[in-house]
Structure formats: structure tokens, C-alpha cells
Amino acid sequence: MSKKVHENDGLNASGNSHYIKLKNKQTGEYYIYDDTVKFIEDHYHEFKCLKLHLDTVIKYICGFLNSKGGTLYFGINNDGIIKGTDVKEYEIQSFKKKLYDSLKKFVPPVDEEEVNVNFVPVYKMNNKSQTAAVMPNSFVIEILIKKPSWNDLFFTNYKECFVKRSASINQLKTKEIKEYVKTFIQKKNAESLHALELKVEKYQGINLGQLSQKELEELEKTLQNSLSKVENKLANL
8 A cells, every 4th residue: 555644735726625745744544546556466465446346345255255364455456556446435334334234144144343344545646746636536445354263164145155266266166165165174173183182192191090070070071072073073074
């Protein structure tokens, strides 16, 4: 992001209040039109230079959730050049409400804290006068998707499933979803077996005869529950 610092100097000679002079005090963040961002499209960043569209956003959020998280940018073209996206002020809150309502219908539901939406204004520089004019209704929309702290396969409110791969997203078909789930279960089985091994190691070298009846019952219950979980997962492979 172009994080140039500025403060409002009031009206310029033409009486246009949109003009500001660049200063050394930080009072906000904005992008500069036709600047190039310092990162590229990859597994964690996606650029879109088109009108903000809820269905497109939903698909990419699903794709990021099913990978490693990341940020979707509207108003930056494929070359990383800032162009801005036209959004009226009154549309911002409406878009956010519709987005978060849709995320609640994901399977599993997505909490608002997992997806952060920022509408960052775009300014156009006048190199001659070293002033910048805000471009009315022009924004770079940053949609930050956090990597979930739990491992789940996410489906959109339309029951579609997407994954983020490199600089694109792909919709998973039924066969691919089955393979994805199978790989996921195998991974979780390995984790469960490892956790069980750690629990058993915890009691190695302990003289069970010195444990109380209550401690023995708790130990038996812990091991039985762990074994039961592993056996159930293995049975579903």
C-alpha cells in the first residue's frame, strides 16, 4: 500500500476541497493511482480490477479459507498497478452486511472476526504541484481472510467448495472433495495416533501400584477415549 502521510491544507487555488498537500504527519492511509504495489499475485494475494461483486468475493474467501488465508484486493490490476474500484459511500455498509450475512451461511459458518474488509481511498498525484487529489468514490478494497485455527473444509452459502492455488482459485468437484477429505482424515489420524503415543509415554516408568483408585480410573478413561477416536476414524477410511 502507498502509505504516504498527509494533512488537509484546506482549499486549493481553484477552491477544490479534495486537494491536500503531502506532509510528514500520518493521519490516514491511502493508495496512489497508477502506483505499483510491492508484492505480486501469489498464494496469499489476489488482484481484481473490476467492479466489486459479492459472488466473486464469496468464492475467493472460500478458496482462501481452504488454503492458508490471504488478502483479496479489488482495484489493483494483474500487473499490481493501482486503478481503484468505484464504490458509492452508501454502498459500503450495504456490501459489508450482505457479505457477513453470507459468511454466516457457510458450512461451517464463518465468524466476522475471520474476515476483515477495508475500503481504502485512492488519490491521484499532481507531480507538478506535489499535491494529491482524492478520486471520488474510488477505493482499493482489501479483504483479509485469516487462516482458520481449526482444520475444516469450507463450503459457500451456495454449497460450493473452492481452494486457492497459486494466483487463482479452483472449484472442487465431488471426486476431488472426497480425495481432499480422505487426505484430511489420514492426516488427522496420524495426529491422533501421535497424541495417543504422547499420552502413553507420559505414564511410562510410573509405578501404577502407587496411583490411587481415582487416578487409575482417570488414566483408563483417557486412554479408552483416545483409542475410541482413532478406531472410529480408521473405520471411516
